[in-house]
Amino acid sequence: DAMVIQNPRYQVTQFGKPVTLSCSQTLNHNVMYWYQQKSSQAPKLLFHYYDKDFNNEADTPDNFQSRRPNTSFCFLDIRSPGLGDAAMYLCATSRGRMQETQYFGPGTRLLVL
Amino acid sequence: SQQGEEDPQALSIQEGENATMNCSYKTSINNLQWYRQNSGRGLVHLILIRSNEREKHSGRLRVTLDTSKKSSSLLITASRAADTASYFCATGGIQGAQKLVFGQGTRLTINP
DSSP, X not given: OOOEEEEOSEEEEOTTOOEEEEEEESSOOSEEEEEEEOTTSOOEEEXXXXXXXXXXXXXXXXXXXXXXXXXXXXXXXXXXXXGGGOEEEEEEEESSSTTSOOEEOOOEEEEEO | OOSOXXXXXXXXXXXXXXXXXEEEOSSOEEEEEEEEEOTTSOEEEEEEEETTOOEEEETTEEEEEETTTTEEEEEEOSOOXXXXXXXXXXXXXXXXXXXXXXXXXXXXXXXX
16 A cells, blocks of 8 residues: 555653664655644644755754655754654655645654753 | 634534534635544544635535634534544634644544
8 A cells, every 4th residue: 555654653862962863755756845743733744845846944954954865764863862843743745736635644643851 | 923823622513413623823824624533543634714714514524614703613513523633623724824823723533
């Protein structure tokens, strides 16, 4: 089945220690997104790739970076995690324009110690 | 600022009853979508309704859209315990902010 896969499902890191979250998709969609979701809050868009074009949200901290080496994979790098970065990180894809249906992965829960 | 606001924030009903959730937004939209999120999981797309549509059905789900009032409602009929989840509306813009903007969600609990 075509899907969006996120690994790992749970990630524990130490304060200030770089961490990378992974996302892959078998849908062959052009657009991939990273959202941050804190408890009982709406998902907050961090950035997205339209093909190879990277688009950062204005309020995304510099601490967050992303890479998309090919159509199928996208990575979220947190260079120096702080306690406030503990959250669920959701990867999503869409076929084309951003306002169309998005398909989400199961998420990675990040814990910062 | 947040585009969609959902009401109520939490809803608890008995199994078999109908559940209605509402979403209001502020600017013109291309479409409005509803997503479900089970605890600790990703979001699952339920329905997309375009700005020129007024009502849409999918199984036990019914979505209405009133662009004059900038509001939408999601009705789940004959609720089941498995419907327990958070439900988010998301608006797709037509100019400028073409991204999806999510509301804060409604936490729905179905009691057996």
